[in-house]
Amino acid sequence: MSSHHFVKEQQEPAVLILDADQIRFEQLSPLLEWVPTVLVSEYALDRVLSWGIKIDVILASVSFQATNQQLLEEQYPVKFIAAEGELYLEAGLEFLLATDHKAAHLIGISHISAFDLGTKLDLITITLLDGDWKYYPVKSGEFKKWFPDSTIHIHGKEGMPLQVQNDNGELILPITYATMLEVPEGITSIKAPGIFWIGEQVYS
Structure with missing residues (x-):
């Protein structure tokens, strides 16, 4: 063995x-x-x-x-x-x-x-x-993580509303086919009424 x-x-x-x-x-x-x-x-x-x-x-x-x-x-x-x-x-x-x-x-x-x-x-x-992207699901409808200054991809049901909060302020937007979000260095929190996936570019 x-x-x-x-x-x-x-x-x-x-x-x-x-x-x-x-x-x-x-x-x-x-x-x-x-x-x-x-x-x-x-x-x-x-x-x-x-x-x-x-x-x-x-x-x-x-x-x-x-x-x-x-x-x-x-x-x-x-x-x-x-x-x-x-x-x-x-x-x-x-x-x-x-x-x-x-x-x-x-x-x-x-x-x-x-x-x-x-x-x-x-x-x-x-x-x-x-x-070059890594995706993981958010099943609880609520997500909080520290990110470097970067772009993340949010993938979910078309039209589902997202509430995004970080040092840039608060933003409410519907998910579209390719919801790319610029996030500043620091904690970003995202809430949605259903499951969604977060994509991070981990390789370049």
């Missing part, structure tokens, strides 16, 4: 990679520091393997599994999880819930798909990495 698998007790957020085309290894590297469970879809597999990352679960069609049995030995003790019709996200989240994971970083999913996660957000803490 490798040390990689010995330390796992589902404490660290899992890493679920659906598509690796828009991600660089240096963006992933900090997420792997504490040896999380790593799930990869068949489409992202070649790129992820080229980075030398140890994979725990491959989400793949039955036909892919049949023609790539050697991966079970090369990546031992990796396991295949069947995902037909490109339902990799659904299969990956179901696996994480079944194995009692509390949190996951999703990579290669557009923030526009955030609302497809639905009731899963009640069961597992999710962060999305979409290109």
Whole structure:
């Protein structure tokens, strides 16, 4: 048994990679520091393997599994999880819930798909990495955080009113498709009557 698998007790957020085309290894590297469970879809597999990352679960069609049995030995003790019709996200989240994971970083999913996660957000803490941006949900309707002088993206139901308060004053505005907000250095608080997502540019 490798040390990689010995330390796992589902404490660290899992890493679920659906598509690796828009991600660089240096963006992933900090997420792997504490040896999380790593799930990869068949489409992202070649790129992820080229980075030398140890994979725990491959989400793949039955036909892919049949023609790539050697991966079970090369990546031992990796396991295949069947995902037909490109339902990799659904299969990956179901696996994480079944194995009692509390949190996951999703990579290669557009923030526009955030609302497809639905009731899963009640069961597992999710962060999305979409290109150079990191998105996390605000489920309580109220959010407060210190930001550097920067621009954040607020993603939510079209037309939902937001109340924003920081050193620039107080602002009430409806969410639109791309609500970009300039925030000054310091605490910004945001309130809304429903769930919304905050996006921060974490890489440049």
